[in-house]
Amino acid sequence: MQTKTSDNQPLNDITILDLTNGIAGPYCTKMLADYGAKIIKIEHPLSGDFSRKIGPFPGNISNQEKSGTFLLLNNNKRSVGLNLKSSEGKSIIHKLIAKSDMVIESFSPGVMERLELDYSTLSKSYPKLIMTSISNFGQTGPYANYKASELVFFGMGGRMHSSGLPERNSVKLGGNHVQYQAGNMAAMATMFAFYGLTYQKNQGQHVDISIFESQMGSMNARISQLVAYQYNGEKSSRAVYGAGGFPSGFYECKDGFINIQGTGSFWPRVTEMLGRPDLKDNPLFAPPLGQLNPESKEEFLSSIWNPWLSTRTKNEVVEECQKFGIPTGSVNNVKEVMNNNPQFAYRGYFGTIDHPVAGSFKYPGPHFVTEQNWWKIRNHAPTLGQHTNEVLNELGYSPLTIFELAQKGVISNISKEN
Amino acid sequence: MFANLPLNGIRVLDITVVWAGPYSTMFLGDMGAEVIRVESVNIFPSATRGRFAHPSKEAEKKAPTSLYPDRDPGERPWNRSALFNGHARNKLSMTADLKTEKGKEAFRRLVEISDVFIENNALGSMERLGLTYENVRSWNPKIIMVSSTGMGQTGPWSHFRGFGSHFEALYGHASVTGYPDLDATNTPGSVAADAAAGVAIAFAVVTALHNRNKTGQGAFIDLSQGENFVHHLGEYFMDFSMNGTISEPTGNRSPLYIQGCYSCMGTDEQIIISLGSFDEWKTLCSIMNKPELLNDTRFKSMETLHEHHDEIDDIIGKWTFNFDPIELFHTLQNSGIVCGPVMHEEHAFNDPHLKERGFFVPITQEDVGTHLYPGQAFKLSENPFQVRKPPVLLGEDNDYVYQELLNLSYDEYQALKELGYVAMEYAPHVR
Structure with missing residues (x-):
């Protein structure tokens, strides 16, 4: 597809090493990428990002290059297939960090430390580095290593207790909003840290995003209900929506x-x-x-x-x-929203993106609109390892070394584009 | 010593209402910006400083829920509503009547000395007040203006009025939320897009500030809550785009897990359990002390568990009913099972994890006293959360804004006060 430049995009001076996986982390880096940031996404050399497995897939046939969730979340990024645990892999990562303004990661707490990539280690060499860590419950506290799902996040952090009918168990919101919202918040918080670094002459810092807390502090009635409980001791409860008056x-x-x-x-x-x-x-x-x-x-x-x-x-x-x-x-x-909807069509919101393997589909458009058209799709979502050679080449690796790294399984670089 | 707050020196004019806009300026205020709410004592915007300026005390006692301390609206209800006070820390408030010449003049002069102007009112409101981007830019070419509505500033639905849940219906969220066996009249209300828009507005503002510092140019940001939120429903839209699938509500179910929300011991106590693999099912069977289930021919793989989901829910629900959700949560998590209690407010305030991370913070405000409030939903290592100012009272900062920022003389300021709109109380005629 035609490659657009990031020339007039506001975040085009930011380079990010992206170690995220799934939904929340990739949505964070997507927001930054869509407004111009340059993202190098590190994926497991064989299995890739977890979202490559979760679909939806065209024709419902699983294929790691065709997962709708992955495609939606990873436009505008470059993919490097890399084994982080190998010594050569670590050396590549360090070279990439030296060229990055930010590292954004979504491993379980403790993993970055085991890889010797945790903030306190890296900040010694790179005092201006901003690291954003997105995890289930945050980097500290008794639940730091607990596991979670979208439903658990909404049940614990969100306003699920009051969502649904009184005579039934609570019900969640549709889809994976909670994880998207955590990614949204991570993008915002990362930009705050970047702004402080750039314009207040602060050092870098570590941004700790707890998906659980992003809901606990959410303005989707949760904050109001928590404050109301402090004010009058009344817990929220499930009621038929709109039961207070009529119509x-x-x-x-x-x-x-x-x-x-x-x-x-x-x-x-x-x-x-x-x-x-x-x-x-x-x-x-x-x-x-x-x-x-x-x-x-x-x-x-x-x-x-x-x-x-x-x-x-x-x-x-x-x-x-x-x-x-x-x-x-x-x-x-969804059909009434996506097909011939008077409002979304008028604003040209949904746009088609061609992908060499997955095909050509309509995708959601800008999060916000400016007259300078800051939001752009410059590139389709990468195939796994599509940019490994290109990125290693930029780091000065010779074709022979790249070939050897691939032979050893340190990297994956077989682009499926062709 | 902590680092400087990132937005020190940035001034934000805030004509925001309800939740999305105020949530965005809460973040900007927390990060050090001087956020000035510009309010009117002659207009009470819906669902902002409560539901009414002068609510009925009797109705407040009878209503299903109340947002006031001890259900008492008090002398100045607008300073006492949980609806407002949850997001109103670290902000200033001034009052002006933007329909009058003097009000317009004050606002124009504030625009000249501000960096950002955020509003999320119904389409046309800014035009009626003469506060379009075109005008505002002529007073300050570098201003960054944000207008955020449900559907955006242009298009046939742009004038639509609604709160979050009405727009969430329009762009598809309601159609995929709720109990799968009940019709849409039972859809739970959601205002998740307000929260999403609030965060995205703050992101847009910092992005635009960075751009301004590099290029010298301001910007107009048109943020449609719908367009921002459609991403959060991305899988549904991709499935339609790829396969023509029109998704419907699946309740609490997901193809990735065997999961549900189950009742526990106590009044309306619930726990969520999400089994991501067949091994986790086996672990759960052993914790439930039901080894016979492992030999049950119905339950042989994740696939068959999905086929018999109702029966599984029944088995798990009957078992969880004997346990306290918090105790069960720790037991199961420590055995590697993904689960969590449905945390109502009492659970949240007693939660040891949130306590250790200092999530709730005590704040004392003149009209409500001292209470715990949700703090900041993210942590910056060098800029820990600070409450520099409690939830702002209506008109609390009039003296500062008019006398210090706008340099009005004592006499000029007194003359404005006599007109009635520089005040700390809504006019008696305002409902």
């Missing part, structure tokens, strides 16, 4: 579902929209107390609201509510 929450329309908040200060607008100004200040219905009355709610829903919804499509309902400034959204599936 509030998810409702069925003619062809699907909508989510609305028409309670509180939005109640007058709802009465206007429904042509029922008589309800606006009627104490049986109006906030605050009318909205807490279950009989009023039942009457409103059964005789006014549901009949109104049942004759309208979800998009008609949203259009009407939006005319009156009432917070609403229709429930759209």
